[in-house]
Every structure is written in C-alpha cells, then in structure tokens.
Amino acid sequence: MKRELLTGNEAAIKGAIASGAKFMTGYPITPTTEMMEHWAEAAVIDKSLKFLQTEDEMSAGFAMIGAILAGVKSFSATAGPGNILMQDAFSMAENMRLPTVAFINQRGGPSTGTVIYSQQEVNLTCFGGNGEGLRIVYSASSGQEMYDLAIKAFNTAWKYRFPTFILADGYQAKTLTEIETYMPQEKQIEIVEAEPYLLGDKGEKRALRNTYNLEEDLHFLIEKHESAFEEASDNIVEYEEVQLNDAELVIFAHGIIGASAKEAVKILRGTGAKIGLFRPITLNPFPRKAALDSLTGKKYILLAESSLGQFERIVKYNLYGTKIAIEKITKPAMGITAEEIVQKVEEITRSFSGTSFS
Amino acid sequence: MKKLQGALVEPAFPKSWRKQSKPHKFCPGCGQALALKILGFAIDELGIQDKMVYGCDIGCSLLTWEMFDLDTVQAHHGRVLPTMVGFKLAKPESIVIAFMGDGGGYAIGAQHLVNSAMRNDKVTVILINNANYAMTGGQMAPTTLISEKTTTTPEGRQENQFGNPLHGPEMLSKIIDDKAYIARTISTNFGDCKEKIKKAIQNQIDGRGFSFVEILSMCPVNWHTNTQASLDFCEKDLTKIYPLGEFK
Numbered sequence: 302m303k304r305e306l307l308t309g310n311e312a313a314i315k316g317a318i319a320s321g322a323k324f325m326t327g328y329p330i331t332p333t334t335e336m337m338e339h340w341a342e343a344a345v346i347d348k349s350l351k352f353l354q355t356e357d358e359m360s361a362g363f364a365m366i367g368a369i370l371a372g373v374k375s376f377s378a379t380a381g382p383g384n385i386l387m388q389d390a391f392s393m394a395e396n397m398r399l400p401t402v403a404f405i406n407q408r409g410g411p412s413t414g415t416v417i418y419s420q421q422e423v424n425l426t427c428f429g430g431n432g433e434g435l436r437i438v439y440s441a442s443s444g445q446e447m448y449d450l451a452i453k454a455f456n457t458a459w460k461y462r463f464p465t466f467i468l469a470d471g472y473q474a475k476t477l478t479e480i481e482t483y484m485p486q487e488k489q490i491e492i493v494e495a496e497p498y499l500l501g502d503k504g505e506k507r508a509l510r511n512t513y514n515l516e517e518d519l520h521f522l523i524e525k526h527e528s529a530f531e532e533a534s535d536n537i538v539e540y541e542e543v544q545l546n547d548a549e550l551v552i553f554a555h556g557i558i559g560a561s562a563k564e565a566v567k568i569l570r571g572t573g574a575k576i577g578l579f580r581p582i583t584l585n586p587f588p589r590k591a592a593l594d595s596l597t598g599k600k601y602i603l604l605a606e607s608s609l610g611q612f613e614r615i616v617k618y619n620l621y622g623t624k625i626a627i628e629k630i631t632k633p634a635m636g637i638t639a640e641e642i643v644q645k646v647e648e649i650t651r652s653f654s655g656t657s658f659s
Numbered sequence: 660m661k662k663l664q665g666a667l668v669e670p671a672f673p674k675s676w677r678k679q680s681k682p683h684k685f686c687p688g689c690g691q692a693l694a695l696k697i698l699g700f701a702i703d704e705l706g707i708q709d710k711m712v713y714g715c716d717i718g719c720s721l722l723t724w725e726m727f728d729l730d731t732v733q734a735h736h737g738r739v740l741p742t743m744v745g746f747k748l749a750k751p752e753s754i755v756i757a758f759m760g761d762g763g764g765y766a767i768g769a770q771h772l773v774n775s776a777m778r779n780d781k782v783t784v785i786l787i788n789n790a791n792y793a794m795t796g797g798q799m800a801p802t803t804l805i806s807e808k809t810t811t812t813p814e815g816r817q818e819n820q821f822g823n824p825l826h827g828p829e830m831l832s833k834i835i836d837d838k839a840y841i842a843r844t845i846s847t848n849f850g851d852c853k854e855k856i857k858k859a860i861q862n863q864i865d866g867r868g869f870s871f872v873e874i875l876s877m878c879p880v881n882w883h884t885n886t887q888a889s890l891d892f893c894e895k896d897l898t899k900i901y902p903l904g905e906f907k
Contacts, residue, residue, distance in 0.1 A: 324749055351748055356774035360741035363734060367745025370712075370732055375749065393735050499712050499730040499746070500753055506677075508731040510724040512717075 302483040309444040309473040310335040312480050313404050316451025317376060318343060319484055321492050322402070324351045324368045324375035326361040328383060331416045332471030333406045336378040358383040362390025362401075369399055370509070372497030374455060376401070380471075381408030384422055384429075391464045392430030396511050398526060399498075400458035404451070404467050406474045409607070409634025417471040418636035420556055423611040426466050427585040433523060435530045437465040437537055438585040440556040442563075444478040450582075452485055459493040461533045468584070470607075472636060473557055534586035541580040542595060544570060548577030550601040550646060553592075553616050555581050557636065558605050564639035569646055576646060584612070589619045596623055603646060604629040605637050673699025675708045677728040684722040688889055690846035690876030691719060691787050695726060697849060698756075698785060701856040702729070707754050707864070712746055714739040716759035716768070718794045720787065723758060737768025744771075744780050751781070754863055761788045765801040765825045772831070772871075779836040779868035783859050786827065786871070787846075789878040790897060797881030801825035804900055809881075824900055828873050832906035838862075840870040841907035846877070847894055851903065858905075875901060 344350040368375035407422040408414035428434035458465035513519040554562040559580035606612040717736035724733040792798040806815035840862040859870035
C-alpha cells in the first residue's frame with residue numbers, strides 16, 4: 302500500500318491494472334483521454350498489456366468484446382457522445398451476458414455537452430440500448446473511489462457477467478488528490494479470473510449469437526437474464542450512509558455531489574441540525590432495501606444532482622409508496638457545492654414553518 | 660454384390676460445416692450458400708478448424724451463426740470486423756474470419772474496414788457483394804449498379820443522386836500495406852473462389868497482414884430473376900462493373 306498524488310484518470314488505470322486488466326480499447330474524448338494515454342504508457346513498460354486506439358467508440362466497444370471472448374480482461378473508457386456510440390456494444394454485451402467494463406466520465410448535455418461537471422449520463426449508462434438495463438453501474442465520488450471501484454468493477458463484471466460501468470466526471474477525472482493505491486491481495490480481495498468464451502477447451506465448438514428466430518426464444522432468454530440480475534443484485538448493491546440515525550432530513554446524492562453532500566452534513570451537524578446522507582454507490586442495481594430502511598422515521602428528503610432529474614427518477618421509482626416530502630437541487634452541467642446544499646437545507650427548514658431540524 | 664453407389668454417397672459437405680444446422684437458411688438460388696461451402700472446403704484444406712474463430716455480421720450473413728462447426732460469434736451490424744480484430748489481438752495464435760455483406764463492409768461498417776486495412780490487422784474479411792441489401796428486402800447498397808432497380812431506387816440507381824457503385828477491393832488496395840492480400844472472386848467459380856479464399860487465410864496464417872476477398876453473388880429473390888437470369892446478372896453484368904482479380 303502506498304499513497305500517491307494522482308488524477309482520477311490515473312487512479313482508474315492503476316486500479317484496472319491492479320485488477321488484472323490486460324487490454325484497453327478506446328477513442329480519445331475529453332475528459333477521458335488521459336486514461337488511454339496512461340494505459341498506452343503503461344503498456345510500453347509492461348508488455349503483457351495490450352492497447353488498441355480504434356477509429357471510433359463503436360469499434361472500441363466491439364474490439365473490447367472480441368478480446369473478452371478470447372478470455373482476456375478487457376475494458377474501455379469514454380464520455381458523452383462516445384458513450385452513445387458505445388451503447389451498440391454494451392447492448393450486445395448485455396444480451397450475451399459478457400463482462401464488459403467501461404469508465405464513463407460524464408459530460409453535461411445536450412449534444413457534446415461540457416466536460417467538467419455532469420451527472421447526465423445516468424439514464425444512458427444505466428438503461429441505454431435496446432435492452433432492459435441489466436447493467437451494473439457504480440458512481441464514484443472521488444479519485445480514491447475511482448481506484449477502489451476500478452478494482453471492484455472487474456471482479457463484479459467477471460463474476461456476474463453483466464456490463465459494468467464506473468461513472469465519474471471531468472472534475473474527478475482531472476483533479477489531483479492523494480490516493481491510497483494497493484494490490485487487491487493486500488486487502489484480501491480475491492481476483493475473479495477471466496475465461497475464454499471461444500477457443501477455450503478443445504472439444505465441442507461454440508456458436509454465440511444475439512439473433513433469435515422465435516419471439517419466445519428471446520423472451521425466455523431475457524427473463525433468465527433478468528432473474529440472474531435480480532439474484533445477483535443483493536450481493537452487488539453498495540451505498541454509504543452518513544449520520545442517519547437521528548436525522549430528520551436525508552440527503553440523497555451520488556458521485557461527486559454525494560461528496561458535496563457529505564461535507565454539507567458535516568457543516569450542518571456542526572450547527573446541531575439533524576441531517577444525514579444516503580449515497581448509493583451502485584445506481585443500478587439500486588440499493589432499494591437500504592434506501593427504504595434509511596427513511597424510517599424521517600421527515601424529508603433532499604435530492605441533489607447535476608442533472609434535471611435522472612437520479613431523481615431512479616430514487617422515486619425505488620421509494621415508491623413512501624410518504625415523505627421531497628425537495629431537490631437539480632443543476633445539469635454544473636457542480637453543486639456543500640454551501641449550496643447547506644443553504645437549501647436551511648430554506649427547507651424555514652419553509653416548513655414550525656419544523657426544526659435541530 | 661455390387662453396392663448401390665448412390666445410396667452411400669453423402670452430399671459433398673465440408674468437414675467444417677455443422678451438419679445439424681443443415682439445410683442452410685439461405686433462399687433457394689442464393690450465391691452465399693455456394694460461397695460459404697467453398698469457404699468450408701478452404702478451411703478443411705488448410706486444416707485450421709480447431710484454431711479458427713468465425714465471426715458473422717448482420718444482414719443475410721447472420722444466417723451463418725451456426726453454419727460451421729467452428730467457434731463462432733455473431734455481432735451487431737457492421738461490427739463484426741472490430742470484434743474479430745479485438746479477438747485476434749487478444750489471441751494472436753487464432754485464425755479469425757469476419758464474414759459480412761456489402762452493407763456491413765461498405766456502408767454501416769465502412770470506417771472499420773478502412774481503418775482495419777490501414778492498420779494491416781492480421782484478420783481475414785470475406786464480403787459478399789450481391790448489389791443490394793437482401794435481408795431487409797432488396798434496398799440499394801453501395802454496390803447497387805447504375806440504373807439497377809431496388810425498393811429504395813424504384814426508378815433505378817441514379818448517378819447524380821447516389822453516386823457510382825463502390826469498388827471495395829480497388830479502394831482498399833490503394834491504402835494498404837504490400838503484405839496485404841486483396842481480391843475479388845465470384846461464388847459461381849468454385850476453383851477461383853477457393854483459391855482466393857485460401858490465399859487470404861494463408862496470408863493471415865503467415866502473419867503477413869490484412870486479407871480481404873469480395874465475392875460476387877446471386878440474390879434471385881431480390882433481383883426477381885430466374886436461375887438463368889440470376890447467373891447472367893452475376894456473371895456478366897456484375898463482373899463487367901466489378902472485375903475479378905487480385906488487387907494486392
């Protein structure tokens with residue numbers, strides 16, 4: 302274990318290497334490009350690492366799939382419009398139960414968007430493609446988490462065989478922070494090995510397809526995938542709870558906004574306010590049971606996100622039936638500071654006259 | 660007692676064909692089935708069944724997802740080539756084929772074909788040119804001839820609207836390394852077709868680089884032609900515009 306000064310992009314690549322990734326494909330796009338550059342540099346020194354800069358993100362996605370079929374831990378990294386193009390490959394991976402891993406540094410839309418703050422690729426990453434959204438999506442709140450989740454994502458992907466993503470944004474990707482790096486074995490993390498889908502053991506040949514002659518064939522296949530996803534969900538979901546015990550208001554936020562919210566809780570607790578935070582680390586599958594449990598006896602929810610409500614829809618869907626007031630801060634393409642959250646909480650306190658959070 | 664020969668003779672199937680998936684799924688008279696049979700014999704003769712991965716695209720080419728007794732993957736439209744490029748890079752000792760139509764190679768996946776050729780990837784591409792989009796019912800392809808009628812060019816392809824037919828091998832030969840192999844053949848000429856396919860795969864086996872074979876092929880259903888007219892259109896009209904040969 303050591304402490305290093307790294308950008309989120311560097312941390313992600315170091316995490317991928319520590320987790321046994323051997324092949325990266327990609328097409329340059331801000332704010333993710335440096336991941337490719339760091340990998341390309343690492344591949345010069347470590348000859349077991351392979352790299353392909355492709356002609357576009359579709360090619361990157363499918364070349365990644367080709368390498369996965371050969372039994373090599375492979376991944377890609379992209380953002381915004383690149384994520385749109387790569388959905389072609391993710392849709393195929395989802396339906397064929399292939400363990401892809403992709404780092405997505407979100408860009409604020411519409412169109413090419415901005416490159417610093419954004420949580421606007423939640424819909425696309427969680428539910429994109431012509432499938433049912435059987436994907437595992439982590440949302441990192443810091444450079445450290447980009448490292449930790451990189452190691453975790455490869456294991457999750459290869460264990461459960463669903464497309465797996467790590468969401469971040471340009472701010473995290475490019476900010477230098479002190480990060481604890483480690484090899485998985487130092488933390489007793491067991492690495493799930495990759496196995497070839499094709500040209501594996503000699504014997505019967507395998508034909509993999511994603512085309513079906515009968516509607517019934519596909520219907521039953523999707524149902525099978527869905528129940529596998531449901532079954533795995535309890536083991537996959539992750540979340541962070543901050544000072545929920547006596548809280549009357551719970552902030553729901555993910556990723557970098559979750560980090561702001563955590564800071565806001567600290568500030569507000571300093572004033573004696575009863576505020577807590579529920580930060581889902583997996584947006585899909587969503588930690589539904591834990592989220593519902595966290596609300597027992599609570600009065601208000603404050604949702605905060607750098608989007609017009611992509612996270613809000615997920616939260617509301619999962620909290621359906623809960624009788625609790627929801628307030629929100631939605632700022633697509635922009636960051637949200639701890640101070641803004643503090644201010645909003647104070648506004649809520651004032652607007653519910655007679656109610657005190659302290 | 661003399662054996663009745665006829666009763667003992669099995670149809671001439673390539674060893675690398677998967678018998679359980681026959682009869683094949685192509686329309687009667689389709690040239691792709693011929694081309695794929697020739698590909699099967701080429702694979703048999705090269706003896707590479709156990710180290711080969713066959714990838715097929717969308718369009719009529721998806722009908723081959725279980726055609727061969729080979730490890731096989733069927734990808735999305737236009738994306739079989741990058742899939743096989745990724746496989747080959749991850750497992751360099753494998754022999755990979757990307758099988759596609761003129762849509763997959765020259766339209767929706769054209770950027771992959773051009774860039775894979777430019778990189779001189781050690782993969783083999785087999786592309787069927789039947790001058791139309793057949794699986795979707797006979798629309799214009801980049802290879803549709805001038806004044807050829809399709810469902811999206813009901814008055815025939817007009818040069819001033821859609822340009823001239825795309826010549827894939829000629830185009831690729833201009834941008835590619837000398838170690839590549841680029842050829843055009845026809846599914847009705849068993850000898851020529853097999854020789855070029857074998858040369859293409861051998862080029863990959865020898866680690867020289869990219870190899871590409873375009874195969875002219877009949878599509879009677881969408882051409883609305885009988886047997887003779889199908890053969891004539893393929894062997895006479897198409898070869899006039901798309902000359903057979905080796906371009907690299």
